[in-house]
Amino acid sequence: MQNIAVIGGGVIGASIAYHLARAGAKVTLLDQRPPVSGTTAASFAWLNGSSGKSEPYVRLRQDSLQTWRDLDQALAGALKIEWTGCISWRPTAEETERFVANRQAWGYPISLIERNRVAELDPGLIDPPPCAAHMPAEGALLPVEATQTLLAAAREAGADIRHETPVIGIDQQKGRVAAVEIPGERLAADCVVLAAGTETRALAALAGADIPMTSTPGVAFYCKPCPRLVNGVVVNEAFEMKQNAEGRFISVANFPENEPAPWAAVERVVRQELAAIARHVRGADKLEVDRTVLGYRPLPPDGFPMLGFAPGLDGLYVAVMHSGVTLAPIVGRFAVEEIVQGRAADALAMYRPGRFAPDTAPDRATFDRSF
Numbered sequence: 001m002q003n004i005a006v007i008g009g010g011v012i013g014a015s016i017a018y019h020l021a022r023a024g025a026k027v028t029l030l031d032q033r034p035p036v037s038g039t040t041a042a043s044f045a046w047l048n049g050s051s052g053k054s055e056p057y058v059r060l061r062q063d064s065l066q067t068w069r070d071l072d073q074a075l076a077g078a079l080k081i082e083w084t085g086c087i088s089w090r091p092t093a094e095e096t097e098r099f100v101a102n103r104q105a106w107g108y109p110i111s112l113i114e115r116n117r118v119a120e121l122d123p124g125l126i127d128p129p130p131c132a133a134h135m136p137a138e139g140a141l142l143p144v145e146a147t148q149t150l151l152a153a154a155r156e157a158g159a160d161i162r163h164e165t166p167v168i169g170i171d172q173q174k175g176r177v178a179a180v181e182i183p184g185e186r187l188a189a190d191c192v193v194l195a196a197g198t199e200t201r202a203l204a205a206l207a208g209a210d211i212p213m214t215s216t217p218g219v220a221f222y223c224k225p226c227p228r229l230v231n232g233v234v235v236n237e238a239f240e241m242k243q244n245a246e247g248r249f250i251s252v253a254n255f256p257e258n259e260p261a262p263w264a265a266v267e268r269v270v271r272q273e274l275a276a277i278a279r280h281v282r283g284a285d286k287l288e289v290d291r292t293v294l295g296y297r298p299l300p301p302d303g304f305p306m307l308g309f310a311p312g313l314d315g316l317y318v319a320v321m322h323s324g325v326t327l328a329p330i331v332g333r334f335a336v337e338e339i340v341q342g343r344a345a346d347a348l349a350m351y352r353p354g355r356f357a358p359d360t361a362p363d364r365a366t367f368d369r370s371f
Contacts, residue, residue: 008196010040019332021157042295084232
């Protein structure tokens, strides 16, 4: 039986721990924070494939949507995913049409709908756009609750879940990871999985590996339950919004990257986002915010996932990405294939950490605004 240490208790780490434990590995999940208090807690948690920037990435995300469905069925609906679909539009009708045609060419389930159909699907919109993209297979979930469900399922499958447990060292012997050090204890490990979001680079450095990445800030806010304002996920260049089953309106806002005192600006950023939403949605001017979460999205340099074994050190597996909520279940499935079964997943070939060698490192890409 393999001893595997998963570092990071967000949705990616929880999914990997669950899948590995179910596959028979001896799993210990370590997170220096209280349960689900990192970036996952600030996620908009829009489950989608449409925002992918390339055909292979769109297909990977599309496959993960089906994996979410399979996982929810295996957990008897405990994830409470709401497959409400999504309406999205670009600044101009021409841009929206190109976006739809592009995804259709990639085989993604998407259609171009006109203003009257937009109004039928979401009658709360004050001035529907001339046309929009409709993605009926997309959905949303509550990221904290879903991650807690995965952690509980991982524990039930035999995983040892330890929160508020910082990793202070990753030992290696003869070019292979051997153990993880935590305060007062050394845990033997045949494989160490780094699923710690923005902390991944610092953790990799403990093992002598360099995993380049950056991050961008954002704030998610939850409003008090109110009458139904929108039926599904609604996304454009100005805002992203959804409303869950209990009537809680949820949105996410971009944040100034160089803000010297982020929390001092949270109220201003949320107020600006609410004003934009109120101009587009009937009744949104009465929304009352009761919780905000500031988070930092982990971003590999080219904006695509970083998945696989780190070059130059056997047994160090990296799983870091933006859109972690969308990709969480399929990443867990691939972790079993690659770590437990020892088979390289062809679908991950373009996402390996080794692509960031100094002579091949790409320029920083333009990223989606959503968590």
